[in-house]
Amino acid sequence: MDEIEVEAVDTLDPGVARDTAEYVLYGGKGGVGKTTMAAATALASANDGTATLVVSTDPAHSLSDTLEFDVPSRPARVREDAPLWAVEIDPDDALSQAGMFGQDGGFAGGLDSLLGGAAGDTAEDAAMMPGADEAAAMQLLLEYMDDERFDRVVVDTAPTGHTLRLLELPEVMDSMVGRLMQLRDRLGGMMEGLSGMFGGDDDATEEDQFGDLDAVKERVQRLRAVLTDPTRTDFRVVLVPEEMSVLEAQRLTDRLDEFGVPVGTVVVNRVMEPLADAVDVPDEAFVEPNPEGCEFCSRRWDVQQAALAEAQDLFREYDVKRVPLLADEVRGEQPLRVVAACLD
Template sequence: MNKIIFFSGKGGVGKTSCASSFAISKINQNKKVLLVSTDPAHSTSDIFEMKINNTITTILDNLDAIEINPEEESKKYINSIRNNLHKIISPAILSEINTQLDAASVSPGTHEASLFDKMLSIINTEIENYDYIIFDTAPTGHTLRLFTLPELLGSWIDSLVKKRKKVVNYKKMSLTDKNKRKNLEHDPIIEILNRRKENLEKARKIMIDQNKLSFIFVLNAEKLPIDETKKAIEILNKYSIPVGTLIVNRILPKNIKDEFFIRKKEHEIKHLKTIYEYFKDFNIIELPLLERDMDFKNINELSNFFKTDKNLV
């Protein structure tokens, strides 16, 4: 069973319920678990009926959790860049640099980049402290942007390094002092960019390693969640990110007498057939629709469906 597990899917299909119940099933097997929420609309605190912060919080014996605040992480991300640049950039252009960084803090992609850094930091620093790190992610589109970042940012960083090397070479050509030219051999900006690239490569290796990471999609037996899951898996396949398990959540009971739910069950059966045909190579787990609102008692009930690992390998 892989140590790093991502739960993803369309908004409202029950990702938090599934991720939380899976976490409970693991601590019932005496495993130590870290449950990480990356969804800005955090529900983990609501399910466990306690405040979970942007730092690791103990929920139960062997179960810790953290709710990542993308806005807070974005500020930390920009400030770390600002601090690094302040050490190596001339004071004459610091004002312009700060203006650009302020603009970048609200630009598209900054939240994703900072969130990705935080996720990678959690994996790298906590992987040895837990048997499982379970990520309860934001709706599909947001998660896909996160997982495609190593490819996109890697190319962008390569371009920046190439341009920076040209600038450094021009500086070398203009200097006659050998010592000054030698100092340019270790350009701090290039070193920062290369470290960033190394971290991205490390993340990339984790993502495509089927022995380290499992990606689980949660969906309902309805057309829109099925269509979204198909598209998402196709995108992840392009980036060689493994997906092996689907959880079909909120299955209606069999013995229904109400006319409305009889027709609803007929549609559900049709969609289940589509799921089992299209995703025939995947492990598929069915979870029932519960008669009560989701709470800690229900989480314990759902955890019984994850007693064995065979469906989640």
């Protein structure tokens, strides 16, 4: 059986991850290991002395288990000996803070009712907007990106479908807010009720109400600028060595390219190939397949080798990293350091 060469890891020094991007986002299908990669990257970054926040927007909330730390819904310091913070964005909590979407996110219906059906395409665009909870989560993410306490923000994104809807948010909201501003100019007083949907109060001045629209548009533009800046953002796609996962990762990289979001790295996780040359790593940390004596291992080996070959061909323009299948769950610092070494 032909083996695909695995790059050896030279060191497991705590400072293995020296990423230059301010914002590192991990995306991919659910269950491929995005949380593990984000936690490993953030831990290595913090061990290197960089003030780092790891953010999970995944509703599964597995970051707490991975870090072995009860991660709250506000940034909290994970360790005293390294500048590492963590936060799990709770969609309901985020929505309650996002006044610009209202408590139930019913923006489109409220707008159309307010204008007596005159909203037309604007209401239709608003109805196509991602769920209000996702939009609110992105608003909180922007807040954390601006937080001066952190020099790097590592994001464990929700599964592919949610991530794409979040990435569509700037375009959808930009179009929607632009139309609202046109309606505002045309209809003047009829737009007074908009303040309620944007979290304002009934006594707000017209300038305050209209300023909310301008603020939303500014946030949308700033988000787009951050996500599409290759000097600041690195989106990393995670997959496992199976054909369906490879194909979904290809679709994700294609969509990210359409959005102008820079993808620098593709991570293939749970590869049944040990990194035998990795120093200070016990042999029992890895699962080494026995294709000759185990039919299951043999068949899985063949599946993985075929998927790896396909991934190698499809993603040859990216930096492809392989993370081996570990014998135990990746929980806590030592296994996360092993993963971080593979990502370096």
